[in-house]
Each structure stands twice: as structure tokens, then as C-alpha cells.
Amino acid sequence: MGLTGSRGSSVPQDEPRNEVVIAGRYRLGKRLGRGGMGTVWQASDELLGRSVAVKELHVGEGKRAAGALREARTVAQIKHPHVVVVHDVVEDDGRPYIVMELVEGGSLADRLTADGPLDAGETARVGLALLGALGAAHERGVLHRDVKPANVLMEAGTGRVVLTDFGIARLAGSTTISDTGAFVGSPEYTSPERMQGADAGPASDLWSLGALLCAALTGESPFHRDSLGGVLHAVVHDEIRPPAQAGPLTPLVRGLLERDPGRRLGVAEARRMLSAYVTTGSLPLLGDAPGPHRPAAPAPVAPAPAGYTPTERATAHTGPAPKPRAGLRVGLVAALVLAAVIGSVAVTSFLSDRTDADAEGRPAAQGERTAPSPGAAATGPQSPVVSAPGAAATATATATVTAPAPPPQPGRAAPAGYRTVADPDGFALAVPLGFQRTTDDQRVFYVSADGAFRIGIKVRPASPGGPIAAMRRSDADGPSTNPGYRDHSVVPTTHDGLPAALWEFTWNGFTAAEGARHTYDLCWDENGRMYDVWVSAPVGRLAQARAHFDTALDSFVPGA
Known part of the structure; x- marks a missing residue:
């Protein structure tokens, strides 16, 4: 009252x-x-x-x-x-x-x-x-x-x-x-x-x-459940999906409902966004300037060198300089009266760049991939690829193959600032305008022009133990595959009502100039397949990264 x-x-x-x-x-x-x-x-x-x-x-x-x-x-x-x-x-x-x-x-x-x-x-x-x-x-x-x-x-x-x-x-x-x-x-x-x-x-x-x-837009809190235990579980580690009614306010809602208080939007930045919306009817993009609860952005990132493939791997290769892999940070806190600490979960992701053998607990194959493997599907402009920084650049060859099956049709229009792609690998999702597609022999990537934001998708047969076991295996390998691996967590959650696992971690990043990177990674089993979708970005741009991540998940349509 x-x-x-x-x-x-x-x-x-x-x-x-x-x-x-x-x-x-x-x-x-x-x-x-x-x-x-x-x-x-x-x-x-x-x-x-x-x-x-x-x-x-x-x-x-x-x-x-x-x-x-x-x-x-x-x-x-x-x-x-x-x-x-x-x-x-x-x-x-x-x-x-x-x-x-x-x-x-x-x-x-x-x-x-x-x-x-x-x-x-x-x-x-x-x-x-x-x-x-x-x-x-x-x-x-x-x-x-x-x-x-x-x-x-x-x-x-x-x-x-x-x-x-x-x-x-x-x-x-x-x-x-x-x-x-x-x-x-x-x-x-x-x-x-x-x-x-x-x-x-x-x-x-x-x-x-x-x-x-969210309650103002829908009539009730997004964490409303039938019991106190259910509410606590929802607040602490259920997947947070802003309501569709949020529309143009979705990035703001996502920023405020960031579970890590250090990454949450502060008053000043939230006020700037809402003021612009009330005045102009549109929400400005989140800037890199930190709010009271967000860290300062790292130094500006130089454009990726010609031929560079941002697969975020840190495996050995034959070139003169190794390239670090990306990683994810901790995102969800353990609940007060819920299950004791939820163990690290590892999802097969572009960040872990794990092969099927790796997902079963064996060491990942070594060797930097420098171009899409023969037969890799490509749509639209290809991002140039080369080996790790310092290695000689090589031109990207555009390979054309027939998709294994017609891609599914997306269930709804892409939000403003995004476009829906029907990927030749048999799935569809919304990606930001300007992002270009590239692949290796296991994964598909959609990458921003400056290489700062990377959306990855991997599809493979479901593995023993399901998503949580897969994520925990990847998390266990994090220190050996991601320099500076830290702030990592794996928690069980759901995706469209299906059991899923969310993995987050931070690592040192590709270069000192770019600084640390953070990754959000969700995997789930559906129709006998394991789908793994992730987004990574510099730690100073996580609000935008989370917006891209949520949009990718909200719009993702798996193959038949």
C-alpha cells in the first residue's frame, strides 16, 4: 500500500x-x-x-x-x-x-x-x-x-x-x-x-x-509465479525474456533487468534513453559511456585486419602469433533459498569452438582455421578471413553449396534495426543490420563490420547429459582455451519451455587495445538436435550485446 x-x-x-x-x-x-x-x-x-x-x-x-x-x-x-x-x-x-x-x-x-x-x-x-x-x-x-x-x-x-x-x-x-x-x-x-x-x-x-x-506493459511482474519458491527461482536464474509489449522499450528493459548489478543500467543512462523516447518516439542506441553501474568501455577497437575471421578461438596454430579465444562472464547469481550453487555448465559454442569429440570430454583439435572449409555455405557478402594477428592475410573464397533443406520461415518480423536471415544451414533468426555471415567447418557467424559483436550458431546432434552437461564440459575447459578466463557461470534455465543451459564468462580478448570480452551462450535440445546460440562483445558494450543475444533467441527458428 x-x-x-x-x-x-x-x-x-x-x-x-x-x-x-x-x-x-x-x-x-x-x-x-x-x-x-x-x-x-x-x-x-x-x-x-x-x-x-x-x-x-x-x-x-x-x-x-x-x-x-x-x-x-x-x-x-x-x-x-x-x-x-x-x-x-x-x-x-x-x-x-x-x-x-x-x-x-x-x-x-x-x-x-x-x-x-x-x-x-x-x-x-x-x-x-x-x-x-x-x-x-x-x-x-x-x-x-x-x-x-x-x-x-x-x-x-x-x-x-x-x-x-x-x-x-x-x-x-x-x-x-x-x-x-x-x-x-x-x-x-x-x-x-x-x-x-x-x-x-x-x-x-x-x-x-x-x-x-514490464508490469505496466503487461499487467503483472515478469517474475510472478504461484509460490514464493517459484518467484525466487524466476528472479535468480530463469531465462529473462522482456515481454513483446515492450516493443521499442525492449533494450531499456533488458538493461535494467541485467542480473549482474555491475552491468545494470544506471539512472543517468536510463533517463537519457527514456527522455529521447518520450520526446522523439524512438529509443537511442546504448552508448559506450558507462552509467553508475556499468564499467567504462575499453579503448576503441581498431577495425579487424583484412582476412580476419573472428571465431574467438585460442588454439595453437602454425602461424607466428596465437590468437586468444573469447569467453563469457558470470551472469546469474545463485538463489537464496533455492538450489545450492548451480555448477558451471558448458555449451558447445563458437567461443569454445568445440568439436563433437571435444563435447564428449576429449581435447579440442588444435590449429587455427583461416578460411571457411570447403563446402561451407555462404549467403550474402562474406567477411574476409585470415589467421591470427601477425599471420599473413589470405583472401576469402566464396563457396557455394546447396542447403541441406529449405530454411524455416521466421515466425515474426524482425524488430527495428534487425533483418531476418534464412540461413542455408537450416535455421532462421534476426541479426542486426550490417552484420555479415561467415562460417568454419562447424559453426555459422554473423559479425559486425568492426568485429566487435559476434553472433554464433552451432547445430549438432544432441549429446549425453543434455545442455547442462555440455555447458559444464565447455566451462571446465575454459582456462585452457581462453586466456584470462574468469567470472564464469553455468546455470540451468529454459528456452521456449525446453530445458536449456546458460553459460557466461569473461576473458582477456583478442588484443590489448580491444580489452576484455564477455559472452552470453545458451544451448538447448530440440527434435534430437542441440542448438547453441551465443553473442560476445567487449565488456564495455554489454547492454547492446545482451540486446542482440535476446533478439537472436526470441527470433530463432530451428530447422525441421
Whole structure:
């Protein structure tokens, strides 16, 4: 329930308590709502002759009450048009109360229940307002910790969006579990790191905002499940798929729902994106400039040398200089009350560049591939290929073969900025405009013009143990095949309802100038085949990489 409640909402209304006067001036009226942290009353300020809302905090007495008052006074210092105005913080008969403006209008939750989901434009307007409110709170070191539709008020007549119920707010550094062992916040809107009981930071509120935007677009949190255990599992390691209703806001939602708080979009960058959308109707591309929770981008990457094939392998070869392989970073945190740590999973991927023998646990074949092997299918312009940096460049020969079967037809149009490709190897997916196709003897790649972004696809027969076993085998070989292999994780998940495994890791990258790279890799079994789709990019451009990854998975249509 929001701090200020709402007149005319569906919250049960109690009889007025006109006989109760708080601090000698606030006469309580009807009850507007009750939550775990307090009870909200409509009241009259008899000194100034105005209507207010009074929240009676349920924190007991003594030190806890004194601490609540100190925190409430800190919240009262937040001045922003989209933060509920706190008029007074008082103590009466040993119990703390917060006195604030009475906002006439229902909550966002009320509106979603009564009128259904918002469109992208209205959702963007709400999101922009909340970003301003959260930014003002974070500047004072205050975390909200319960950003959800019920705590967002929509003022009648003006449309003003107001973030309320800072009643469980804490200064940065607090955790999800209270002194009494109770869960603080709403699980469906709580970040993975807080589910672990880790220290909360501003990024945790940004995750909650991402979940709230999804709820505004669809009517419910993307992590809604029938049980608390199901919610925790969904938050911590289910595959995150932004709703189709997000449309042009999808990159923003993905950035906010990044499980690694260090990679999550910060207030400044999210605000820049939403401001542009509200003004122009389109979302700008994510830039390389870091937000508060994203690392700085590495030095600019020089264009790939002519003839270079970005297969991201680090195997020995006959050329003068070895080329490192790509890798993935850890992306999902282990759950608080769910399964113990989920082991590393290895998917056969372009990053591991593993042969079928390798997938069964035998060493990968050595030797750098310098051109598509004879018979490799090619469509559209071929990317030039050469051996590792320092090796002599060789021209790329374009080989033409007949596809084994007509490629499947994609199920829906590609989103803006992408095109749908029907690959000769018997699958279809959406890739960014300008990406070119290249292959080796096992995999297909779609690569950006500068070589920074690489989408890989590998299809092979299903292997023993399924996706999770395959990924764990690849993960186990990571240190030997990817220089600087680190921040790696493998977790079970699902893809279109099928068992799948997600592998992430970071490695040192191809060159010192480019810097470290990170990979997202998902594999799953379908119709007797194992499909492996991955995306890698420099660590400073992960928001775009994740957008490409999610789009590839959302649009992927396997062969018959």
C-alpha cells in the first residue's frame, strides 16, 4: 500500500478515528490502507487546516523506533516533484509517524487492475518520472527497496506520478532480511543480489524499476509465479525474456533487468534513453559511456585486419602469433533459498569452438582455421578471413553449396534495426543490420563490420547429459582455451519451455587495445538436435550485446 493511499481505491476503508490526535495537531480520519510496515490514515492538520496522510510505522519501541525516525527524517529531505512530500516526522506515545501530502488518485496497481496495461508511451512517461525520483533519493544515499506498482501514485486530474512508501527505505548497504528475519520488500520486484541477502545498492532499485515497467506493459511482474519458491527461482536464474509489449522499450528493459548489478543500467543512462523516447518516439542506441553501474568501455577497437575471421578461438596454430579465444562472464547469481550453487555448465559454442569429440570430454583439435572449409555455405557478402594477428592475410573464397533443406520461415518480423536471415544451414533468426555471415567447418557467424559483436550458431546432434552437461564440459575447459578466463557461470534455465543451459564468462580478448570480452551462450535440445546460440562483445558494450543475444533467441527458428 502506498504511503498516501488513495481516495476511491479498492482498499477497505475503516470508520473515522476522529477522537485520536497525533502530536497535538494531526487528527486521524479513516484508514486508507495497511501494510507490513505501517498503517496509513487520512488525517487533518488542525494547525494549518489541510488534509494530510499519516503513516503509523510498525516498528515497535526503543532503538528500532528511534532508528525509524532517523531514517524517516532522511527521506523527508528528498525534494523532488515525483517523490511524495513529507511534511513532518513525529513520535507520539513512543510510536513513530510520518506525515505527508495526501495525493488524490489511485496507485498504478489500481489503474492496471481497472483499465489494463499501459502502452509504451505512457509506460515511458511513468518510468521517466520514477527515474527522477530514484535519482534524487540515491543522491542522498537513500534506497527505496520496494519499487512496485502499488507504491506509485497517479494523481487525479494532473497525471502526476508520485513514488511513495519509503517506509522500508534504508541507507545504502542494508540487506533484504530485517532484524527479525522477515523479508523486506516484494519478492516479484526484488533484485537477485538482494535475494542472496547481499548488500543492496542503487542498482537494486533499478532492477525493481525494470520489473515495474514490464508490469505496466503487461499487467503483472515478469517474475510472478504461484509460490514464493517459484518467484525466487524466476528472479535468480530463469531465462529473462522482456515481454513483446515492450516493443521499442525492449533494450531499456533488458538493461535494467541485467542480473549482474555491475552491468545494470544506471539512472543517468536510463533517463537519457527514456527522455529521447518520450520526446522523439524512438529509443537511442546504448552508448559506450558507462552509467553508475556499468564499467567504462575499453579503448576503441581498431577495425579487424583484412582476412580476419573472428571465431574467438585460442588454439595453437602454425602461424607466428596465437590468437586468444573469447569467453563469457558470470551472469546469474545463485538463489537464496533455492538450489545450492548451480555448477558451471558448458555449451558447445563458437567461443569454445568445440568439436563433437571435444563435447564428449576429449581435447579440442588444435590449429587455427583461416578460411571457411570447403563446402561451407555462404549467403550474402562474406567477411574476409585470415589467421591470427601477425599471420599473413589470405583472401576469402566464396563457396557455394546447396542447403541441406529449405530454411524455416521466421515466425515474426524482425524488430527495428534487425533483418531476418534464412540461413542455408537450416535455421532462421534476426541479426542486426550490417552484420555479415561467415562460417568454419562447424559453426555459422554473423559479425559486425568492426568485429566487435559476434553472433554464433552451432547445430549438432544432441549429446549425453543434455545442455547442462555440455555447458559444464565447455566451462571446465575454459582456462585452457581462453586466456584470462574468469567470472564464469553455468546455470540451468529454459528456452521456449525446453530445458536449456546458460553459460557466461569473461576473458582477456583478442588484443590489448580491444580489452576484455564477455559472452552470453545458451544451448538447448530440440527434435534430437542441440542448438547453441551465443553473442560476445567487449565488456564495455554489454547492454547492446545482451540486446542482440535476446533478439537472436526470441527470433530463432530451428530447422525441421
